[in-house]
Amino acid sequence: MSSHEEMRLKLVLAASGALSPEEGRQVEQHAQECVSCRRELEVWGFYTRGLGALPQPALPLGLVARTQSRILRERTAAADRRRQALLLGGLAVFSWFVNLALWSVARLLTGGTFEVFGMNLVSAVSWFLVYSTLALFTAGVSAAMLSRHALRRF
Amino acid sequence: MILAATMSPDELSAADDAIGRLKKGDLDALSVVMAEYQHRLYRFLYRLAQDPALADDLFQQTWIRVIERIGRYDGRRPFAPWLFSVARNLAIDTLRKRQLSSLDAVEEGGVAPVELLAANERDPLEQLLEFERSATLAAALQGLPVIHREVLALRFEEEMKLEEISEVIDVPRSTVKSRLLRALESLRGRLQ
Numbered sequence: 001m002s003s004h005e006e007m008r009l010k011l012v013l014a015a016s017g018a019l020s021p022e023e024g025r026q027v028e029q030h031a032q033e034c035v036s037c038r039r040e041l042e043v044w045g046f047y048t049r050g051l052g053a054l055p056q057p058a059l060p061l062g063l064v065a066r067t068q069s070r071i072l073r074e075r076t077a078a079a080d081r082r083r084q085a086l087l088l089g090g091l092a093v094f095s096w097f098v099n100l101a102l103w104s105v106a107r108l109l110t111g112g113t114f115e116v117f118g119m120n121l122v123s124a125v126s127w128f129l130v131y132s133t134l135a136l137f138t139a140g141v142s143a144a145m146l147s148r149h150a151l152r153r154f
Numbered sequence: 155m156i157l158a159a160t161m162s163p164d165e166l167s168a169a170d171d172a173i174g175r176l177k178k179g180d181l182d183a184l185s186v187v188m189a190e191y192q193h194r195l196y197r198f199l200y201r202l203a204q205d206p207a208l209a210d211d212l213f214q215q216t217w218i219r220v221i222e223r224i225g226r227y228d229g230r231r232p233f234a235p236w237l238f239s240v241a242r243n244l245a246i247d248t249l250r251k252r253q254l255s256s257l258d259a260v261e262e263g264g265v266a267p268v269e270l271l272a273a274n275e276r277d278p279l280e281q282l283l284e285f286e287r288s289a290t291l292a293a294a295l296q297g298l299p300v301i302h303r304e305v306l307a308l309r310f311e312e313e314m315k316l317e318e319i320s321e322v323i324d325v326p327r328s329t330v331k332s333r334l335l336r337a338l339e340s341l342r343g344r345l346q
Contacts, residue, residue, distance in 0.1 A: 012338050016309060018316055018331055047338060050291045051310035056193075057200040060210055064188055067214045071184070074218055 004034075011037060015044030099131050173233050177224050188217065191234070194312060195241055201307040202245040204296055212248060216241040235314065235321040242304060242322055249300060294344040302337035309334060 007030050013019050014027040031038040106114070106122045114122045121127065172186035195216065200209040219240050227236050295303060301323075308319045316334075320327045 009335065012335050013331065016334055016338065018309075018334055043342075044338065047291075047342060048310060050287060051295075051306055051341075052313075053288060054292045054295070054311065055288050057197055057206070057209070059193055059196050060206065063196070063210055063213060064185075064192055067188070067217050068185065070214050071181075071218055071221055075181075075221070 004037075007034075007037060008040060011041045012044050015041060015048045017048075095135060099128075099135075103127050103131075169233075173227075174229060176221075177227065177229060181221070184217070184221070187233075191237055194234070195237065197311060198238060198304075198307055199241055199245055201295070201303050201311070202242070202300055203249070208248070208252075212241065212245050215244050215248075219244060232318070234312070235318045238308065238312070238314075239322045239324065246300070290345065291341075294341055297344055298337060298340055301333060302340060305330060305333045306337050306341070 007027065010019060010023060010027050011031070014024055019027065027041070031041045103122070103124075106127070110122050112122060113120055119126055121130070168186060169190040172183040172190075175183035176187055192213075196209060196213050199212045199216070200206065203209040203212060216237070220237065223240065227233070295306065298306070304323060305319060308314045308322060309316075314322070316327050316330050319330045323330070325333075
């Protein structure tokens with residue numbers, strides 16, 4: 001790229017105020033000596049000034065108020081979600097605690113063996129299998145009930 | 155350009171104070187911060203989205219995101235680039251999802267309804283000619299890809315420095331420079 005071509009690229013940046021003061025001075029000096037570059041700089045200046053004076057979009061009426069009420073709604077919904085997550089977490093911990101306590105009591109009362117259809121119900125595997133099935137079923141029913149309740153609120 | 159240039163030091167410190175309070179979780183400060191940046195932010199989003207309804211939605215989403223992420227904002231740095239960066243990322247994601255605008259393809263667009271902020275007292279004919287020139291420029295701007303529209307809007311309407319633009323669009327300063335160059339050349343090409 002010749003120095004003149006390079007200068008023509010710099011003219012765009014000079015009109016955009018995107019050059020360092022030193023580069024800006026160089027461009028200005030060159031434009032004083034070169035008629036075509038001076039003319040080019042004027043044209044770019046026309047564009048950049050025009051871009052700074054474009055017709056302005058008007059802020060829609062009530063947009064700020066709508067934004068503020070949406071923020072409040074979102075915050076309330078987020079607080080509800082946090083509360084529900086905490087409640088569910090607490091319930092899960094509590095249910096596992098109850099489960100462990102019941103298992104210990106059952107093993108104590110049965111002496112570690114309570115067979116039904118050839119399966120020892122108080123062994124660790126079968127106890128937790130039965131418990132997990134029951135827990136999953138209960139969670140599914142609870143989720144369905146909660147979502148129906150939430151839908152009714154809307 | 156409109157607000158930043160006309161802000162008094164008192165208004166600036168009130169806005170800074172409100173941003174500080176917002177950072178501490180005081181939601182009442184939001185209205186002060188919004189009042190400070192609402193016009194600039196909407197204008198920027200409007201230039202990117204080119205659709206008043208989408209700009210409206212992005213404006214709301216931006217402030218929701220600001221509330222969620224205000225803790226990550228470094229109070230020692232200027233607020234505007236951070237705010238515009240949040241808005242820009244949301245706009246780009248939304249435009250990608252909606253496939254309304256390709257990031258590297260030139261798109262066509264019509265002239266959207268616009269209105270002047272304030273009338274001045276010059277010759278009506280001169281005003282009309284200037285309005286026509288501005289409208290032509292605005293129409294040509296709409297035909298540019300979003301990566302060009304954003305640098306032009308940030309540089310000439312928001313009057314941001316190259317460093318600030320670089321922060322908003324998350325690219326090196328040299329890339330901002332080359333995008334600015336290409337955007338202006340492309341704009342001129344459309345008008346010739």
